[in-house]
Amino acid sequence: MTGEDFITFEGVHKAFGKNVVLDDLSFSVASGERVTLIGPSGSGKTTILRMLMTLTRPDRGTIGVDGDYLYHEKRGDELVPASEAHIRKVRQRITMVFQHFNLFPNMKVLRNVTEAPIHVLGKSKDEAEERGKELLEMVGLGDKLGAHPSQLSGGQQQRVAIARALAVDPDVLLLDEVTSALDPEIAAEVLDVLRDIARSTDTTMLLVTHAMKFARDVSHRVLMFNEGKIIEDGTPEKLFNEPEEERTQDFLRSVIDET
Amino acid sequence: MNEMFEWSRVWDAMPTMLDGLVVALQATLIGYVIALVLGLLFALLRRSNNRWVSMPVGFVVEFIRSTPLLVQLFFFFYVLPLIGISVSPLATGAFALGLHYATYTSEVYRSGIDGVPPGQWEAARALNFSRRRTWTAVILPQAIPRVVPALANYVIAMFKDTPQLLAITVVEMLGAAVAIGSETFRYSEPVAAAGLVYLVVALVMAWLARIVERRYGQVRV
16 A cells, blocks of 8 residues: 555445435545544534544544554455454554543553553553653653543643554544533643654554644645535645535534634 | 330340341341342343343343342242242342342443433544453443442442342341341330341441542542
8 A cells, every 4th residue: 555545534434314424425635644633513523533533433434543443354355354463463562642531530640541551452561651651741741640531621632642552653543523622721732743743653543623823833734624525625725725625614613712 | 915125135136136237237238249240241232232132131120120139039949940040048048139130230330321321422432442451441431420328329229128038938037037026025124126227237337328429429530
C-alpha cells in the first residue's frame, strides 16, 4: 500500500433502521496526513471515527489501514470477514481520544497512561513509566502522576487522555470532539497541546471538531460531511475561505468558532 | 395447658442453641462463598456473545430463581446420591443454598456491570485491551464496589433461610429447639431461644456488613 492510501474507506455504508448515517462512502487518507471532518450532527463524521476504532461496524464496504483490511482478511483472492485476532492486530495501530475523556477512575494518572503499554504492548513497568512520565510532562501534568482522575479538572483529564493515547505509539490518532466538553479557555490549553503534538509528529490524524481555527492550523485537509456523504474535500484554506458547496457555506456560517 | 413462659428455660436452652448456631453459620458461610463466586460466573456467562452459552445459563438461572429453595433442597438431597454424589446433608444444604442465592447475586453483579459507563468499555477498546484485561483492570474494579452493599445484605438473608435445611435432616438452631421441645413438651422457650440467637447474630452480621461496605464499597484506586 502506498502512503497515499494509508487509511481507505471503500463503499462504506451504515444505517440505523431507516436512518442512513454513511451512504456508500469512499475516501482515503495518506500516511502522516491530518484530516478534519466537519459537518452537522448526524452527518456521519463521528461514525467514521467509531468505525475505525471498531466501536461500531459498517453494514457494507471495507476499511483499510496500512495495507490491511480492518474487518476483512484476504484468503487467496477472496475477502472474508476477519477473525477477532486479526481485528485486534490491526486495531493496535489506532487509538482514540474521546469527548468525555473516559479515564479509568480506579487508576491513578500514571497507571492510566502505563496500563496499555505494559499489558497490551508488553513493555516493562520501568519502560512504560519512564515514557508515561515523559508524556505527562509534555502535556503539562508532570506533577500529577499520583493523582486520581476525579481530582483533576476536565482540561487536565483530557490532557491525561492524550498522553494515554500517545503512550501506545499509534499510527493513527482519532480525536472525537476532544474539546467540546470543555470551557473555551480550558479548551484552548488542550488545543495548544494538540497543536504541538501535530507539529512534532507524523502520526496520521482524523479529527472531528468544532474548533475551526485549530482545524485550520493543524489540518492538511478538511472533509465536509452532509447526510452521510462527503460533499466537499479540500485544504483548509480552500474550504474555509472559498467553499464551493452551498451546504458548506451555510454550515461554516453557523458554526461558532471557539478557538 | 396454661403454663407460664419460663425464661430460665430459655437460658437453659442456649448451649444447645450454640451448637445449632455453629451448624447454621457453617451452612451460611459455605453457601455465601458459593453464591458470590457462582453468581459472578453466571453474570459473566449470561453476557457471552455465544448464544449456546448465554441462553442455557440464563434459563437455568431463571429456573432456579423462580422455584422455592425448599424444593431445591429436597431435589439435591434425593437426586445427588442417585448420580453417585454422596455428601453430608449439611454439604448438600450449603450447596443448594449457595446455588439458589447465586441467582440473586448474579442479578446484583449484572446491575453493577451495567452501571459502568459505556465510555469505559470504549476507552479499553481504544487502547486495544484484551477482553480479559478489560474485565479485570477496568470493569470489575468499578462494578463490584458499587454493589457491595447489596451483596453484603444477602449473607443475612441466607442465614435466615438456614432453618429450611431442617427439611433435609440438618440440625441447626430451629432443629435443636424443636428437639428440646419434643423431649420436654415445651416448645415456646427453646424456640424463643433460637429466635433470640437469630436476632443477635443477624444484627452482628448487619453491623459487619456496614463495615465491609465502608471499606470496600468505594471504587478505590
